[in-house]
Amino acid sequence: MVELEDLTVAYGRRAAVRQVSGRFEPGSMTAMVGPNGAGKSTLLKTIAGLLRPYRGQVRIHGMDRWRALAYLPQIAEIDRSFPITVADTVAAGAWRRIGALGGVTAELRQEVADALATVGLAGFGARSMDELSGGQFQRVLFARLLLQAAPVMLLDEPFHAMDARTTADLLALLQRWHREGCTIVAVLHDLDMVRRHFPQTLLLAREVLAWGPTADALDARHRHVMEPMAVDWGAEAAYRPRAGG
Amino acid sequence: MATPYVTLVAPFVDYGFMRRALAACAALSLGSGPIGVLLLLRRMSLTGDAMSHAVLPGAAAGFLFAGLSLWGMTVGGFVAGLVVAFLAGLVSRNTVLREDASFAGFYLTSLALGVLLVSMRGSNIDLLHILFGTILAVDDQALYLVGGIASASTLILAAIYRPLVLECFDPSFLRSLGARGSLYHLLFLVLVVLNLVAGFQALGTLMAVGLMMLPAAASRFWSRRIGGMIGASIAIALLSGYAGLLLSYRCNLPSGPAIVLTASACYLASILTGPRGGLLHRLYAPRPLHP
Numbered sequence: 001m002v003e004l005e006d007l008t009v010a011y012g013r014r015a016a017v018r019q020v021s022g023r024f025e026p027g028s029m030t031a032m033v034g035p036n037g038a039g040k041s042t043l044l045k046t047i048a049g050l051l052r053p054y055r056g057q058v059r060i061h062g063m064d065r066w067r068a069l070a071y072l073p074q075i076a077e078i079d080r081s082f083p084i085t086v087a088d089t090v091a092a093g094a095w096r097r098i099g100a101l102g103g104v105t106a107e108l109r110q111e112v113a114d115a116l117a118t119v120g121l122a123g124f125g126a127r128s129m130d131e132l133s134g135g136q137f138q139r140v141l142f143a144r145l146l147l148q149a150a151p152v153m154l155l156d157e158p159f160h161a162m163d164a165r166t167t168a169d170l171l172a173l174l175q176r177w178h179r180e181g182c183t184i185v186a187v188l189h190d191l192d193m194v195r196r197h198f199p200q201t202l203l204l205a206r207e208v209l210a211w212g213p214t215a216d217a218l219d220a221r222h223r224h225v226m227e228p229m230a231v232d233w234g235a236e237a238a239y240r241p242r243a244g245g
Numbered sequence: 246m247a248t249p250y251v252t253l254v255a256p257f258v259d260y261g262f263m264r265r266a267l268a269a270c271a272a273l274s275l276g277s278g279p280i281g282v283l284l285l286l287r288r289m290s291l292t293g294d295a296m297s298h299a300v301l302p303g304a305a306a307g308f309l310f311a312g313l314s315l316w317g318m319t320v321g322g323f324v325a326g327l328v329v330a331f332l333a334g335l336v337s338r339n340t341v342l343r344e345d346a347s348f349a350g351f352y353l354t355s356l357a358l359g360v361l362l363v364s365m366r367g368s369n370i371d372l373l374h375i376l377f378g379t380i381l382a383v384d385d386q387a388l389y390l391v392g393g394i395a396s397a398s399t400l401i402l403a404a405i406y407r408p409l410v411l412e413c414f415d416p417s418f419l420r421s422l423g424a425r426g427s428l429y430h431l432l433f434l435v436l437v438v439l440n441l442v443a444g445f446q447a448l449g450t451l452m453a454v455g456l457m458m459l460p461a462a463a464s465r466f467w468s469r470r471i472g473g474m475i476g477a478s479i480a481i482a483l484l485s486g487y488a489g490l491l492l493s494y495r496c497n498l499p500s501g502p503a504i505v506l507t508a509s510a511c512y513l514a515s516i517l518t519g520p521r522g523g524l525l526h527r528l529y530a531p532r533p534l535h536p
Binding site for chain 2: 045048049050065066069070071073077078079082083084085088089092095096100101128129130131144
């Protein structure tokens, strides 16, 4: 279980996220939504241990933090022209097992090949990452998550700018991990997808506006936050107020 | 008669100083080839340049205390290079200046300070020696030093290669694994300085970075893999060292510039003819049809 205790994260003297408390239950599947600049990525990075909280703390119960959490960065934070092979990228998911010096065994190579097959990229191992489309690139990063085999997955905008096919495939993968008992936290913009596929929602606008079952969290009470989101993200994430809602 | 043997091999067989120079170039190529590629991929090409200038005042201080002594100038150059790298990093992390600007500030200071220090005691000849090197005067002691640094650098790089590449490709992922990215970065900077100090023995402070960055930049046009780029970079550096020395011997040119200019020629040739995005390749590649 991941528990946030009165978490405040600041850049310089500006608080990006204020006083977040709550917990991600084991096996829960949570969408983190909110307008631009709401601090979603910041909160996710703090949970992942990339940022140090100004106040409060992140508690991971029952496991070493670096083993418990797998983090998927926003694709924009990665150098996509970097000349590294697909297989090497996926194998990096085994870092906790092999570290800087451990050898890549035949067994691990097989695991990499299997993971690539699972994300629909069988036989792509020898390709270079700089040849891939955005969708293929994201599939490779999902394969890397597979190798990490962590019980908690933190994903920053996993479907942003992905084609429909990739989104459907990767979403199916997330649902499979959810069924297998993984705890999933994903920063998302598409409110339709959140309503349909994510049981829990954390609505964030520098502080927590709502955190609970999706239907409650995306309630009309928070329309003032969600309407601008829909405008920012276009028809794809259209906010559709229900009749009488 | 100018047989191929006489033209291409004989100078290295006949003269000990040419052999030592060639060996020094080979060691430098093997040591700094991979370092240059990683600098390039980390978008730190100019950092290498800045650090080569930063080595100068240290070497000059060593010269001031110990004259043209190998160890004095080596240790001085190494310490000064590290201090500047550290200070530049500190400034870029804690002030509004970005790393390139803070490096520029420090290396201009270093260059001026270095020239001042050398001219306080030495002649213009000494200054030229420190700035541009005298690879034809490399003695056994210097050769051991260059070889030792190249060997140590290759071994250390092999040990930190994986995290270094990962940190460059996807830094937040590496940090999310709890790995100390900054530690590897620091070790890498130490390797950069070490290789520049080794290059300084042969090529001088200003030319040393040439054999590091030009082959690395050229290698991008020959391979899409880091391993391939490192291989290409080492090969181009070796070729430049050999051809540059030969050129300098045949045409009576200063050896450092001859080597670096040969590397430049390889760089230009790669831009034109390299199979991975070279200009000619682009020109004659089949174009996608427009509807």
